[in-house]
Amino acid sequence: MSAAEKPNLPSPLPADIDARKAATSAWHESLRDRICAAFEAIEDEAGDVHAARIGPLAAGRFVRTPWRRPSPDGAEAGGGVTAMMKGRVFEKVGVNVSAVHGRFAPEFAKAIPGADADPRFWASGISLVAHPQSPRVPAVHMNTRFIVTQKAWFGGGSDLTPSLPDAVDSATFHAALKAACDRFDPSWHPRFKAWCDDYFYLPHRKEARGVGGIFFDWLDTGDRDRDAAFARAVGEAFLGVYPGIVRRHFREGWSDDDRRRQLVRRGRYAEFNLLYDRGTQFGLKTDGNVEAILMSLPPLAAWP
């Protein structure tokens, strides 16, 4: 299934959809809290080993900023919280949670399952992009989301973007996501890994954004508990694997040439997010919070 196709999702909305919405949003917030704590612990551990290169920076701390989504008619439309840290390991990392609702614009509704006849939607998600200071520490993205129209489905994934590819990091990252998938369905990892490679691809450059991971959308197997558990497993797999990849490299030095490669790779990251990313398009078309949507953009990027 490619990103361009709109599937016919099988299941009707369950009677307990409101409880499922609330549980999913609460889980996004709790995952955010644990990720922020884990990343702040890395900032503490790192010390000022790279002070000569990046200056004597204090351990970073997340700053949380709540936002409300403006509604054309002044009605409640949801909102979210951005959490942003600028630290000595993480040059810029944003973790957003949001739960928004409203009506899709007619043009947009046509492409969304369950929104043809009734454009109302509810969506909750957690979205993370980390741009490390060190070119030896890979950048990463993770997102899971639950979207409810007259249908309901989960989507998400995680992918790794090293500036200096490292076979052990890639293998470790893919293995963690495979383990999460395999507990649910052994066919999912090959399918969602291929979908990720297909999605995070820059056709104009004929190049991948990074080394991939998994990407999935429109997940509605008919067992809503299991689908929700899978989305949680993806978040847990990310939290289980990425901090170790950071710790593997965060004391290594780097060269000016390594930094130049990183800034170019980040330029490609910005190209992907602005030219192609569906989450960015979704956010900008649904009057999302611009600072939250574009928090994924790199702190510094080069097109030399």
Added chain:
Amino acid sequence: MSAAEKPNLPSPLPADIDARKAATSAWHESLRDRICAAFEAIEDEAGDVHAARIGPLAAGRFVRTPWRRPSPDGAEAGGGVTAMMKGRVFEKVGVNVSAVHGRFAPEFAKAIPGADADPRFWASGISLVAHPQSPRVPAVHMNTRFIVTQKAWFGGGSDLTPSLPDAVDSATFHAALKAACDRFDPSWHPRFKAWCDDYFYLPHRKEARGVGGIFFDWLDTGDRDRDAAFARAVGEAFLGVYPGIVRRHFREGWSDDDRRRQLVRRGRYAEFNLLYDRGTQFGLKTDGNVEAILMSLPPLAAWP
């Protein structure tokens, strides 16, 4: 007329269309030569006044790289020449000329005047984006183009993007473009200036890309000599005014905060070009040269 509308152009193709194509392409090349010479002269004049900040750089020189447009069936499809300079006044400046031809993809053809029934096109243009080292020197864009389907029209414009807006620079720039317009039609400058403000606008930021200039498209007044002369006048106005604006500021010092503002402004520039710019979309959809199309992206940009 907004950018979204597709006009009905009045004039049939003239019998001498091939001669007009050749003359326009030749003029694009000659303007490119004069602009490159003017910018290299500025590089020579600047000396190493900013060596303490940017390093002891030699005067920049343009490097020209010809490219051929790949054609699906191996037939001739045109090409162009990128001219790129990385200097001590111009951190990155690209001047592209191209003359390409082929067939629009069906989806794209529908939106193009004169291409509904016959998707063949020919297009020649000159396109320039300059990102100066100094935040006190404004960035600038200039483009003129001649497009031929079963209709033919000119388009183009020029706009100024200061990091630190300066009223004299803005007034000087707008006055030069107004003078160029007024020699043809006194209604054009207000119309093309408003079109520029409308076009170079980031709706998601609710902010302008810069201080504007002029933008025009689908110019077909029925007098093809006059239309071509106007496109040339826009190029001449740019060459007449921008070097003076550079010279007004190129010896001034700047602060770290000035540089930070410049890098953020450049991030917005990248957002505009990747999210909205019609020339970028046109290029990527017609298999243009990626390096040429994205040469407009800033050498370094920040999303802090």
